[in-house]
Amino acid sequence: MAQEDLFKKLVAHCKEYGYVFQSSEIYDGLGAVYDYGQNGVELKNNIKKYWWDSMVLLHENVVGIDSAIFMHPTIWKASGHVDAFNDPLIDNKDSKKRYRADVLIEEQLAKIEDKINKEVEKAAKRFGDAFDEKQFRETNARVLENQQKWDALHNRFAKALNDGNLDELRQIIVDEEIVCPISGTRNWTEVRQFNLMFSTEMGSTADGALKVYLRPETAQGIFVNYLNVQKTGRMKLPFGIAQIGKAFRNEIVARQFIFRMREFEQMEMQFFVKPGTELDWFEKWKTTRMNWHKALGFGDENYRFHVHEKLAHYANAAVDVEYKFPFGFKEVEGIHSRTDFDLSQHEKYSGKKIRYFDPELNESYVPFVVETSIGVDRMFLQVLSAAYCEEQLENDTRVVLKIPPVLAPVKLAVLPLVKKDGLPEIARRIIDDLKFEFNCQYDEKDSIGKRYRRQDAIGTPFCVTVDNQTLEDNSVTIRYRDSMEQERVAISQLSSIIGQQVSYKNLFAKI
Numbered sequence: 001m002a003q004e005d006l007f008k009k010l011v012a013h014c015k016e017y018g019y020v021f022q023s024s025e026i027y028d029g030l031g032a033v034y035d036y037g038q039n040g041v042e043l044k045n046n047i048k049k050y051w052w053d054s055m056v057l058l059h060e061n062v063v064g065i066d067s068a069i070f071m072h073p074t075i076w077k078a079s080g081h082v083d084a085f086n087d088p089l090i091d092n093k094d095s096k097k098r099y100r101a102d103v104l105i106e107e108q109l110a111k112i113e114d115k116i117n118k119e120v121e122k123a124a125k126r127f128g129d130a131f132d133e134k135q136f137r138e139t140n141a142r143v144l145e146n147q148q149k150w151d152a153l154h155n156r157f158a159k160a161l162n163d164g165n166l167d168e169l170r171q172i173i174v175d176e177e178i179v180c181p182i183s184g185t186r187n188w189t190e191v192r193q194f195n196l197m198f199s200t201e202m203g204s205t206a207d208g209a210l211k212v213y214l215r216p217e218t219a220q221g222i223f224v225n226y227l228n229v230q231k232t233g234r235m236k237l238p239f240g241i242a243q244i245g246k247a248f249r250n251e252i253v254a255r256q257f258i259f260r261m262r263e264f265e266q267m268e269m270q271f272f273v274k275p276g277t278e279l280d281w282f283e284k285w286k287t288t289r290m291n292w293h294k295a296l297g298f299g300d301e302n303y304r305f306h307v308h309e310k311l312a313h314y315a316n317a318a319v320d321v322e323y324k325f326p327f328g329f330k331e332v333e334g335i336h337s338r339t340d341f342d343l344s345q346h347e348k349y350s351g352k353k354i355r356y357f358d359p360e361l362n363e364s365y366v367p368f369v370v371e372t373s374i375g376v377d378r379m380f381l382q383v384l385s386a387a388y389c390e391e392q393l394e395n396d397t398r399v400v401l402k403i404p405p406v407l408a409p410v411k412l413a414v415l416p417l418v419k420k421d422g423l424p425e426i427a428r429r430i431i432d433d434l435k436f437e438f439n440c441q442y443d444e445k446d447s448i449g450k451r452y453r454r455q456d457a458i459g460t461p462f463c464v465t466v467d468n469q470t471l472e473d474n475s476v477t478i479r480y481r482d483s484m485e486q487e488r489v490a491i492s493q494l495s496s497i498i499g500q501q502v503s504y505k506n507l508f509a510k511i
């Protein structure tokens with residue numbers, strides 16, 4: 001199936017099975033804002049737990065906070081967001097549609113990359129086992145020609161971004177003959193900067209209301225609490241502060257479902273270190289975070305690091321963890337070495353000393369920071385993109401979400417084979433017993449086959465069926481979602497069989 005079709009099906013599936021709904025749907029929706037349904041919220045909570053515990057439980061020197069969404073407006077001046085949290089926008093004069101200039105160019109780069117990959121795929125099929133991809137990429141004329149095009153465009157683009165040269169960004173769009181997908185024309189305006197922060201007012205206007213912002217990242221709530229946590233927690237460098245919370249950005253190009261939203265959630269961790277050690281910590285966190293992703297078992301080949309073309313002026317290293325979504329490799333997480341920029345800025349703007357007294361050196365300094373920052377919603381989309389499968393069976397097809405059991409919203413469904421002979425009562429007793437450990441669902445409607453399909457579609461890893469043999473020997477069948485195999489087990493074994501499979505501890509052992 002074409003990847004685009006697959007993505008459309010996934011979006012429809014999310015709605016049909018209570019994962020994600022368009023926000024304010026009965027009022028025709030609100031652009032790039034989404035609500036999570038009964039299954040979505042469970043998956044989201046499980047993702048957050050996986051992240052939170054991997055940070056806070058597994059690292060003695062990482063603690064969590066929960067800071068407010070509203071913060072003093074000067075924080076956003078200090079952080080640079082008021083002056084520089086901008087996207088370069090360009091309008092098509094015919095369709096009146098607005099685009100991010102950098103995204104248009106990135107898409108052009110992706111098209112060239114696609115051409116190269118298709119060439120490689122074709123050759124791989126042609127040559128079979130004898131295919132040497134490296135050699136092919138280094139020698140095939142068409143691949144080389146496209147690679148040269150890609151390199152030239154990439155270098156020009158990186159330079160324009162680094163120089164903040166908006167005219168050059170426009171010129172690239174013109175030279176590359178990029179057309180508006182709606183009007184099909186090249187009738188472009190100039191490129192302009194657009195600030196992404198939402199603002200509102202605090203207090204009544206009669207008192208002189210204060211203009212405040214909805215935070216565009218959770219990280220600043222961590223920076224401004226650095227001293228509070230360091231002092232009250234008697235934290236010694238290196239140490240980290242983790243936070244999960246909502247962030248808001250007035251994204252202009254809000255596309256690809258929950259990939260880019262206007263209201264979303266972030267899981268961020270700022271790791272404070274001694275200056276000069278930050279690049280070692282950057283490497284360490286890169287490895288730890290990549291292991292966290294790969295431990296979910298979606299295939300190591302689907303992840304890669306993308307080194308930033310343009311380093312923000314405060315960063316001395318930055319990479320993204322990218323996942324191969326149905327629409328290509330895209331960022332899921334950013335890992336940045338942010339130097340002492342943020343804390344120094346807050347020192348400057350607040351007039352308060354934000355330092356660490358290093359007992360070994362007997363001196364105070366502003367710590368450096370390594371940040372890991374991942375979007376909950378984007379991680380959610382990553383999990384579902386990887387999990388969604390359509391399988392052809394002997395006489396049937398099934399749609400199944402192969403979500404890792406530990407993250408699955410419902411862990412087990414308990415199904416009485418028939419609605420009589422005391423089977424429903426036994427099924428209820430099993431749920432009453434297991435509901436303290438696992439999210440369970442009871443289902444007695446329709447044939448057992450239909451019930452299995454319903455559970456496959458929401459990604460329930462285990463279906464437990466109560467039948468007449470249960471009345472005789474207290475055994476049930478347990479059906480495994482991915483293999484569809486069934487085995488007969490004692491009711492008393494369920495807790496340990498399922499517990500083993502949905503254990504965070506087992507997952508953490510892989511990080």
Ligand code: GAP
Nearest residue numbers: 217219259260261264332333334373374375378
């Ligand atoms: N504090 C650093 C920071 O916010 P970022 O790269 O702008 O860095 C970090 O964002 C992560 O937040 C991204 O990797 C992505 O997963 C998520 N994210 C950013 N903007 C988003 C949006 N509009 N919708 C959904 N997730 C978003």
